[in-house]
Amino acid sequence: MSLPRRCSALAAFATTLLLQGCAGTHVSLQEVREFAGASAKLGGYAELSTRYRDTYLREQPYLTPAADKIAKENDAKRRAVYEDFISVQKSVVLYMNTLALLAGEDRFDLSTQLDDLGNGLKANTESGLEQRHITAYTGLTRLLTRAIASGYQGRSVETMVRDGDADLQTLIGAMFSLTRLYAKTNENEKKTVLGIFDIEIPYANRPNDRMLVTLAKVHYLNKSQEYKLIDKRYALAQQGLTKVSLGHQKLRENLDKLSNDEVRRTLAAFGRDLRMIREGLNEN
Incomplete structure (x- = not known):
């Protein structure tokens, strides 16, 4: 075999190996993205x-002066x-949005959404926000800032999940x-x-109260339905x-085997x- 033909054959063989290697290591991120x-x-x-936030606006007509x-x-x-x-929720949503985009093929720009996160949280014993939540918020915001500013993708999904899991869970x-x-x-x-x-x-x-009582009962039923729907939404939100x-x-536990069928399922x-x-949350 002539030298040019041998070089051509070697090049074709190398290309085949390269493609096989890529196919073997390719990880589908479709399920991660979805x-x-x-x-x-x-x-x-x-x-x-x-x-x-608007509790008082609804209950005020029913309150005594005291x-x-x-x-x-x-x-x-x-x-x-x-x-x-709201900032806590926005940080979690932005993290998930960023993760979904990192798992895709398109470049992205979410930099404007970073402005919506605010300047940080304040501890509040009555609400349950503690120092550990503030620390987690700060950590996740910094991670998001790095990821969004660089616009990196591919293996960045692994970095994002590994670095962000603890703060996200908090x-x-x-x-x-x-x-x-x-x-x-x-x-x-x-109850009020x-x-x-x-x-x-x-x-x-x-007898003169009959119409008033009828209207009151209708109002009572409507409010009862409203509270029943809201109770359902609290349960669904927690689910x-x-x-x-x-x-x-x-x-997080399966970053090294995202192509595994069980993990994907x-x-x-x-x-x-x-x-x-x-x-369910969108139902009226």
């Missing part, structure tokens, strides 16, 4: 945070911490605590609002947070569950 995307789009939590004074003080406290509560824990706070506040509001009807309607038994936490933990299942939960 899981992260579903986590970022879970929704519902921001609405529940806003509902918590109760109104205390309610105003609580309203001021809720509004003071609202931005911090912030998801904070969101669990805040969701429980929202649910407790909503329960107190429900519906309690008035439970007390007053039985005593409104004069969603659980799926995000467990899914990311699974991802598990991540895909988490993604499907999150999409179903999101549909």
Whole structure:
């Protein structure tokens, strides 16, 4: 065989080996991308945070003057911490958005979203935000800043998940605590609002009160349905947070075998569950 032909054959053989090597090491990140995307789009939590902030606006018409004074003080406290509560959620959503984009093939620019994260959190014993949550928020924000500023991809998924898991899990824990706070506040509001009807309607038994009682009962039923729907959303929000936490933990534990069929099926299942939960949260 002539030298040119031998060189050509060697080049073809080397190319074949290279392609085989690439095929053997290629890792599909589709399930990672879909899981992260579903986590970022879970929704519902921001609405529940806003509902918590606006508690006083709903309960004020039902309050006595004495109760109104205390309610105003609580309203001021809720509004003071609202931005911090939203910042926790935004950091988790931005992390998942960034992870989804890192697992894709397109370059991205999320730098404008970094401005929405705020300047940091403040510890608040009543809300449950502790120093460890503040530290985790700071750590995750720094990681996001590096990832978004550089726009790197590919193996960066591994770096992102490995470096971000501990802080992410801590912030998801904070969101669990805040969701429980929202649910407790909503329960107190429900007792305040519906309690008035439970007390007053039985005593409104004069003939002239018939229309008023009918309207009150209709209002009572509407408010009862509203609170029942909100209670369902609190439960779904916690289920969603659980799926995000467990899914990311699974991802962290299997960074070296993301092409494994079982791992891919598990991540895909988490993604499907999150999409179903999101549909439930969006129901009226």
